[in-house]
Amino acid sequence: MGNYVVKRLLQTAIVFIGVTFIIFGAVFLIPGNPVAALGSGQPLPASTVHDLELKYHLNEPFLEQYGRYILGLLQGNFGTSVDTGQSVSSLMAQAWPVTVTLALTAWAIEIVVGVTTGVLAALRRGGLYDRMVMFLTILAVSVPIFVAAFTAQYVLGVQFHLVPVAGTSDGWPMSYLVPGLVLALFSLATVGRLTRASLLESLSKEYVHTAVAKGLPKRWVIGKHALRNSIIPVITYLGIDLGFLLGGAIVIEGVFNLPGVGLLIFNAIENKDGTVVVGVATVFVLVFLLGNLVVDVLYAVLDPRVRYK
Amino acid sequence: MIPAWSGRSELPEPTGDAAEAAAETTAVEPGASFLADAWSELVHNPLFIISGAIVVLILAIVIFPAPFAGLFGHGNPHACNLADSNEGPRAGHPFGFDVQGCDLYANVIYGARPTVTIGLLVTGTSLMIAIVLGSLAGFLGGAVDTILGRLADVFFGFPFILGAIIILTVIPERNVLTVSLVLIIFGWPVMTRLMRSTVLGERSKDYVLAARSLGASNMRILRKHILPNAVAPVIVYATLVTGGIMVAEATLTFLGVGLQAPAISWGLELASAQTEIQQYPHLLIFPGLFLSITVLAFVTLGDTLRDALDPRLR
Numbered sequence: 161m162g163n164y165v166v167k168r169l170l171q172t173a174i175v176f177i178g179v180t181f182i183i184f185g186a187v188f189l190i191p192g193n194p195v196a197a198l199g200s201g202q203p204l205p206a207s208t209v210h211d212l213e214l215k216y217h218l219n220e221p222f223l224e225q226y227g228r229y230i231l232g233l234l235q236g237n238f239g240t241s242v243d244t245g246q247s248v249s250s251l252m253a254q255a256w257p258v259t260v261t262l263a264l265t266a267w268a269i270e271i272v273v274g275v276t277t278g279v280l281a282a283l284r285r286g287g288l289y290d291r292m293v294m295f296l297t298i299l300a301v302s303v304p305i306f307v308a309a310f311t312a313q314y315v316l317g318v319q320f321h322l323v324p325v326a327g328t329s330d331g332w333p334m335s336y337l338v339p340g341l342v343l344a345l346f347s348l349a350t351v352g353r354l355t356r357a358s359l360l361e362s363l364s365k366e367y368v369h370t371a372v373a374k375g376l377p378k379r380w381v382i383g384k385h386a387l388r389n390s391i392i393p394v395i396t397y398l399g400i401d402l403g404f405l406l407g408g409a410i411v412i413e414g415v416f417n418l419p420g421v422g423l424l425i426f427n428a429i430e431n432k433d434g435t436v437v438v439g440v441a442t443v444f445v446l447v448f449l450l451g452n453l454v455v456d457v458l459y460a461v462l463d464p465r466v467r468y469k
Numbered sequence: 470m471i472p473a474w475s476g477r478s479e480l481p482e483p484t485g486d487a488a489e490a491a492a493e494t495t496a497v498e499p500g501a502s503f504l505a506d507a508w509s510e511l512v513h514n515p516l517f518i519i520s521g522a523i524v525v526l527i528l529a530i531v532i533f534p535a536p537f538a539g540l541f542g543h544g545n546p547h548a549c550n551l552a553d554s555n556e557g558p559r560a561g562h563p564f565g566f567d568v569q570g571c572d573l574y575a576n577v578i579y580g581a582r583p584t585v586t587i588g589l590l591v592t593g594t595s596l597m598i599a600i601v602l603g604s605l606a607g608f609l610g611g612a613v614d615t616i617l618g619r620l621a622d623v624f625f626g627f628p629f630i631l632g633a634i635i636i637l638t639v640i641p642e643r644n645v646l647t648v649s650l651v652l653i654i655f656g657w658p659v660m661t662r663l664m665r666s667t668v669l670g671e672r673s674k675d676y677v678l679a680a681r682s683l684g685a686s687n688m689r690i691l692r693k694h695i696l697p698n699a700v701a702p703v704i705v706y707a708t709l710v711t712g713g714i715m716v717a718e719a720t721l722t723f724l725g726v727g728l729q730a731p732a733i734s735w736g737l738e739l740a741s742a743q744t745e746i747q748q749y750p751h752l753l754i755f756p757g758l759f760l761s762i763t764v765l766a767f768v769t770l771g772d773t774l775r776d777a778l779d780p781r782l783r
Binding site: 171174175176178179182183186187189298299301302303304305306307310311313314318325403404406407408410411414425426429437441444445448449452 | 619622623625626627628629630631634635636638639712713716719720723724739743746747750753757760761764765768769772
């Protein structure tokens with residue numbers, strides 16, 4: 161087990177370096193100069209440009225900048241925004257809670273509604289309810305997230321005034337409920353289908369037949385025997401999905417005007433503020449990779465076959 | 470969608486009624502081949518007929534947009550009159566007008582082309598890459614497998630939208646080809662992994678051993694024996710994912726990092742409508758509806774194909 165964890169940790173570290181290198185390289189290549197962008201179209205005096213470039217190490221070669229960045233990162237320093245002069249950490253400290261709240265709201269909806277729907281569909285296999293759920297899940301993965309977001313915003317916010325149209329002024333839960341639901345929609349469908357398929361497989365296993373033959377109540381057979389085994393792939397998916405929810409939050413934040421990291425990264429791209437883009441993206445990737453790592457380790461704990469491969 | 474590439478047995482074995490259904494079809498056409506069998510199952514599936522018909526219609530619109538756009542007499546998407554800006558539907562203009570006062574119906578019809586082209590181009594190219602690299606990695610193993618695996622890991626390290634946004638902001642001119650390229654960069658690893666795991670499963674089967682003992686070369690074994698047996702899951706996955714690619718294109722365009730005006734596309738129409746939606750919902754409804762129906766048709770088609778071609782995944 162220890163060996164497996166060490167191996168996966170090393171892999172994750174290598175991937176992290178590869179990914180940050182790509183991000184840093186891409187941002188380095190963004191056309192336009194952050195110092196020039198500061199002048200909002202007016203040319204800045206040459207001496208000011210020179211001072212700023214020196215201050216932010218902008219005139220150094222790419223590899224030197226990348227090395228400096230990684231060294232700073234290891235000390236928890238994400239650098240300073242060229243655009244506002246604020247430290248990237250403080251910008252992120254304001255933005256991350258919004259995004260995390262949104263993602264966790266979506267996650268909770270996904271777990272409760274997704275698993276329940278899937279279990280009920282599996283127990284009524286082939287029936288009207290099952291067919292309806294299967295159709296709705298296909299529908300949910302077909303409607304693009306921003307179309308669903310606008311529709312929900314228009315119907316629930318503008319027409320019926322059930323929830324605030326945009327912004328976070330009403331706090332949790334009112335301001336996050338509809339954005340969270342829309343964000344959860346795609347994964348909700350997947351969790352539902354996965355639970356259904358997985359439970360159906362378990363229900364056809366012999367140990368379940370044995371449990372039924374022993375005369376155990378149906379509730380016990382499903383809850384204690386079948387569901388426990390069929391929930392493993394669902395847990396795996398839920399773990400991986402948390403990272404994707406953070407990515408989807410980028411789109412949702414724009415529509416509902418939630419001041420999270422998605423808006424932060426978009427404004428930064430607009431202002432050619434490379435340090436902010438790299439900083440936010442790096443934390444994103446870190447969360448994403450750690451999420452996958454936790455899932456893999458959890459999976460190895462739950463399923464011994466993975467460990468001894 | 471169910472991650473079929475994971476290789477875990479999370480899906481039910483064909484149970485009683487599935488096996489009966491299979492027996493039934495074989496009974497109708499004794500000795501029918503696998504494909505004929507799958508086909509006879511498909512033509513009896515109403516979902517396949519409906520989604521297939523919609524896909525054919527969409528492809529017709531993509532290839533010949535002009536006659537479809539001209540149905541109501543105002544087929545030119547560039548004929549705009551600012552006086553009509555955001556006007557609702559009226560005679561001859563069933564969908565009303567967009568912000569610029571252009572006929573929305575004509576724009577929605579012409580908007581199909583980039584989205585569908587990108588969907589098919591990205592899926593097709595990723596599929597080719599996956600079949601070649603995936604079978605090499607799975608068949609050869611060793612260093613090739615390790616390098617490809619770690620490379621794929623790096624692209625898995627990005628949340629998809631974030632990676633695409635960062636790379637697309639660097640590209641100076643964004644058109645159908647460059648947007649496709651970026652989507653391919655993030656699309657090939659999943660398919661390659663699926664292909665690799667299927668080839669890996671086939672590699673140790675008896676028929677491969679038999680071919681090898683008869684003196685067949687590696688290349689011949691891979692091409693003539695393993696590939697025909699290992700290619701079905703990745704093709705099924707590709708049909709399923711085509712709809713997802715279209716959603717990704719529309720989302721990126723909507724976010725302002727995909728296609729650029731003056732191109733006509735659903736994503737652009739939705740993006741320019743963004744600020745007007747509260748007053749003029751028709752700007753959201755029509756492009757959104759067309760986009761959703763197209764994706765729905767492709768996803769459903771993929772779903773029915775999977776059921777027919779890969780009964781284990783049902």
